[in-house]
Amino acid sequence: MFDMVKQWFWYDWIMLILRLIICISLIFTMFEVQEQLTLPLWGAVFWEIIAFSVPWLILLLNFRYYLVAEMIFSGGICLYLSFLFPEAYLVFLMPAFMIAANSAQNSYRWSGPITILVIPILINVVSIQSNPWLTIAHTGLVYAIGFSFHLLIVNHRQNEIIRDQNTVLEQYLSQIERVTLLEERSRLSKDLHDTVGHSYTSIIMGLETLRPELSTKLGEDKLNSLLHLARRNMDEVRGYVHQMDSPQDRLPLVQSLKQLIDEFQANSKVNVRFRALGDECSLPKQTEMTFYRCLQESLTNAVRHGHATEIVVTLQFEQRQTRLEVQDNGQGAENLQEGFGLTAMKERAFNLQGQISVYSELGEGTVVTCTLPRQMELPDQVIRLLLVDDQPFIRESLRILLEGQRDLQVVGLAEDGGQAVAMCEQEQPQVVLMDLDMPNMDGISATKMIKHKWPDIRVLILTTFQDKEKAIEVLRSGADGYLLKSMEPRELAETIRLVHRGGSIIAKDMSKLFEELDMPQMETETQSAETKSMDPYGLTSREIEILELVAKGFRYKTIASRLYLSDGTVRNYASTVYLKLGVRNREEAVQKAVEAGLLKRT
Structure with a gap:
């Protein structure tokens, strides 16, 4: 009262x-x-x-x-x-x-x-x-x-109400303008890095290959001059890319979220409490931006739709994942309708192998949880790579970029699928970066052969163009990911680590392919049809496998070690299972799966 x-x-x-x-x-x-x-x-x-x-x-x-x-x-x-x-x-x-x-x-x-x-x-x-x-x-x-x-x-x-809504909308618009500017800067910096930077790298590698063919002192001087010019211009491009980062973009995640909360409280009559748990660590720019946008959207929805007066924001740094939780005391809703903002939040998290979950009850407020896996380097473990591409400039460029990472080692270079299969037998790489269009044997055929002979080798498709039909075909052939060559080198290195740990990933621009595919484990059309008829909830075989282990009482860490997955990946699978089944915890999930005939009674 x-x-x-x-x-x-x-x-x-x-x-x-x-x-x-x-x-x-x-x-x-x-x-x-x-x-x-x-x-x-x-x-x-x-x-x-x-x-x-x-x-x-x-x-x-x-x-x-x-x-x-x-x-x-x-x-x-x-x-x-x-x-x-x-x-x-x-x-x-x-x-x-x-x-x-x-x-x-x-x-x-x-x-x-x-x-x-x-x-x-x-x-x-x-x-x-x-x-x-x-x-x-x-x-x-x-x-x-x-x-x-x-x-x-x-x-x-x-x-x-109108004044409060206008205040929130004005604050939201100012944040949208700022975040849009940050994203545009990030996009331009990536474009400069991926196009001009890549071109300069190819030019430098090409000029280096001409050095043995020059016999005169004049020719060698000209070559050195061209190399010096190319390297100097490339350094200037790197300087432009770094200068495009704004001070806001360079703020640590905790400080950036606190600044957002302070601005929100100043413009709205809402009390927001923030706490950060665990040891703060450096996260990729895209991960930090996802958390920022998730908090921004959650705060706005809590006031605009839930009419909340108290909001509690918790940022938890864990060993395998980072979790952001936003809880409010608003009106809540029985049947929460996903709008554009919530859909965009889920898409951002999905592209980073993460998960967005929303719990809302009428009269009990709303809880929004954003969980993203940690993309950590493994200093004590070196990942052996095989690069497969028919263009020598691309192979050399990738080798130079990836060998700059202390936990990545390029053990071989192949110019077509046939050489890739032979080098897999000889070098036993852990991850293969495979191009699609190559002479003699293309990437799809090579992937099928490699996955058939060495199932433990992870194959990551790295191609130039967005071809959905080929992407579907190569993923069904056993590939563990599909990426575009235009991605940032740091993101490529993080993706290699993720795939090496057992994850699966697809390029952000082609994320809608997941609507057509059953990731991360591809099945034949017959098996998919049988599973669909038996499973009304659309669970994949991997999700059912994890659900069976959860029903036996295993903890997430134990399941991760049994399936050679990371703890965060298992948690993401479990969260997806709970969402598909419409339950809140493992006990309800097991009970519902038994009733649906997905699990046997014990």
Whole structure:
């Protein structure tokens, strides 16, 4: 109740003060005429206290019940006093005003006739007044004034809501403008890095290959001059790329989120508490941007749709993953409709092998959880790579870029699929970066052969163009990922580490392929059809495998070690299973899977 009182406006206090004044004045009047009362004085005073307090308490919970209570208690004592004193009908004028002022929605259709006609007629019957129309006229005039006051209240509340919404929208628009600018800078820096930088790398490698063919001193000097010019220009391009990073872009994640929260609190009347748990670590730019946008969208939705007044934001740094949780005390919803913002949040997390989950109950607020796996380097373990591409410049460029990572080692270079298969047998790489269009044997055929002979070797397709049909074919042939060569080298290195740990990934621009594919483990069309007919929830074979281990009581870390996956990947699979089944925890998931026939009863 105290929380409700804290949210009162000026008109709520006016109503309470008027009610209190009428109650006190009526009690003093009863003391003055106590000899003429048919009831004991204490009974009449107790009745008035009930008429003051009970309807007011009910009003805090439900306005319809308040109207009935006000008519019964206030109208009842007014009838009693009018029976003794005909002029006491004036006592009902203030309750009539309050009834009109609190007749929200369409309740005035029945509260008006009862207040203006029924109760005044009863008063005239018990008091035997000569002019009943005077009572009706007075009550009707007071009811009209009260209803005008009600319209004033409604208008004030609507204006407050509009002002709050405008404040939130202005703050949201300013954030959108800033984030859009950051993303545009990031896009331009990537374009410069991936196009101009890649071209300069190819030119430098090509010029280096000409060095043995130059025999004269003049030719060698010209070559050195060209190499010096290319390297200097490439350094300038790198300088431009780094200069495009704004100060906001260079802020650590925790500081960036705190700044967002401070700005949000300054522009909205909402208390936001923030806490960071665990050891803060450096995260990729794309991961930080996803957390930033997730928090931005969650704060805005909590105020705009949930009308929250308290929000708690928790950022948890774990060993295998990072989790952002936004919990509010808003209205919540039984059937939450996913809008553009929530869909965009889920797509961002999905592209990073992460998960967005939203829990909302009517009257209990909303909890938004964004979980992203940690892309960590493994300093004690070196990943052996095989690069397969028919263009020597591309092979050399990739070798130079990837060998700059301390945990990546290029053990071989192949110019077609046939050489790739032979070098897999000879070098036993752990990850193969495979091009698609190559002479002699293309990437699809080579991938099928490699996965057939060495299932443990991870194959990552790295191609130039977006070809969905080829992507579907190569992923069904057993490839563990499909990427475009235009991606940033640091993201490529992180993706190689992710695929090496057992994950599967696809290029951001082609993420819609997941609607057509059953990742991360491809099945034949017959198996997919059988699984679909048996599984109405659309679980993949990997998800069912993890669900079976969860049903046996294994912890996520144990499941990860059994399936050679990371702990974060297993958690993401489990979260996806819970979402598909529509449950909240592992016990409900196991029970529902048993009922659906997906698991055997134990």
